[in-house]
Amino acid sequence: xxxxxxxxxxxxxxxxxxxxxxxxxxxxxxxxxxxxxxxxxxxxxxxxxxxxxxxxxxxxxxxxxxxxxxxxxxxxxxxxxxxxxxxxxxxxxxxxxxxxxxxxxxxxxxxxxxxxxxxxxxxxxxxxxxxxxxxxxxxxxxxxxxxxxxxxxxxxxxxxxxxxxxxxxxxxxxxxxxxxxxxxxxxxxxxxxxxxxxxxxxxxxxxxxxxxxxxxxxxxxxxxxxxxxxxx
Numbered sequence: 313x314x315x316x317x318x319x320x321x322x323x324x325x326x327x328x329x330x331x332x333x334x335x336x337x338x339x340x341x342x343x344x345x346x347x348x349x350x351x352x353x354x355x356x357x358x359x360x361x362x363x364x365x366x367x368x369x370x371x372x373x374x375x376x377x378x379x380x381x382x383x384x385x386x387x388x389x390x391x392x393x394x395x396x397x398x399x400x401x402x403x404x405x406x407x408x409x410x411x412x413x414x415x416x417x418x419x420x421x422x423x424x425x426x427x428x429x430x431x432x433x434x435x436x437x438x439x440x441x442x443x444x445x446x447x448x449x450x451x452x453x454x455x456x457x458x459x460x461x462x463x464x465x466x467x468x469x470x471x472x473x474x475x476x477x478x479x480x481x482x483x484x485x486x487x488x489x490x491x492x493x494x495x496x497x498x499x500x501x502x503x504x505x506x507x508x509x510x511x512x513x514x515x516x517x518x519x520x521x522x523x524x525x526x527x528x529x530x531x532x533x534x535x536x537x538x539x540x541x542x543x544x
Contacts, residue, residue: 322364324357332357334364345387352471355543356382376478376533378540385474396477397465400486404453404461408484408506410444411451419512420446426505430487433496438464442487461486475541482506482533492538499535503527506534 323335331350334341334357341349341364351357356378363378389396409427413419427444434440440457465473472493479489483506492502504511507527514524 320368322361324354324361334360336364343383343387347386349382349386351382352469352544356471356540359540359543375529376482376537378536381474381478381537381540382471384477385470389470389474389477393470393473396473397462400465400477400480401458401462403480404442404458404486405451406484407442407487409487410442410453412444412446413509414446419509422512423508426501426508430491430497430505433491434487437494437496438490464490469544471544472541475537475544479534479537479541482530482537492534493541499538500531502538503531503534506530 321337323338325333325335327333327350329350331352332354333348333350343349349360351360359378360382367377367379409430412423412427431442431444434442438460440460441454442457443451443453445451465476468476476486476489476493479492479502480486483489483492483502485506488497488502488506491497492499497505507530510523510527514520
């Protein structure tokens with residue numbers, strides 16, 4: 313498979329190890345740290361090829377690009393897997409899903425409707441019992457809960473882990489991220505749940521154009537990261 317853009321030829325080739333590589337003008341594509349990009353599936357290779365094609369044609373509009381997730385997987389997570397797993401795990405203490413508002417009643421009801429099923433999902437699917445609050449103090453989740461999450465993340469390959477890591481940064485929630493990648497919720501729901509209060513304020517007071525554009529970018533990024541995860 314080859315694509316030519318302005319004298320730049322991008323190919324997908326399969327290595328002897330069964331991995332998929334991208335080549336630009338017959339040279340293997342490398343990460344910023346100089347590692348050859350070896351991909352586990354043709355589907356993911358096609359996503360990266362499309363990403364590169366679009367970058368040659370115009371400046372990418374979204375914050376998160378597939379190549380960035382891939383570079384993070386290979387250059388950062390692969391040599392330092394434990395660091396990233398610990399970071400994701402520690403962030404469970406700050407997960408936005410565990411911090412409810414105490415007013416107005418309409419927002420509280422909305423959070424109860426949307427967030428409590430996700431908290432219950434962590435219990436039913438992973439046996440992780442979460443502490444949550446509507447008070448103004450930080451939560452320390454039980455060590456057992458953190459250990460269970462760490463064990464889950466340890467089983468995930470570097471490309472999927474990079475996608476989950478990126479998702480958890482965008483959504484401010486590893487709970488939402490796990491629910492999304494495991495098809496408990498849709499990308500649309502992941503976006504809505506991670507921006508629930510802001511969307512509620514917009515529904516009450518109207519939209520600010522700059523904030524609206526930012527939210528649209530987040531919506532597209534969440535959808536694209538889910539597509540990336542599913543391709544691995």
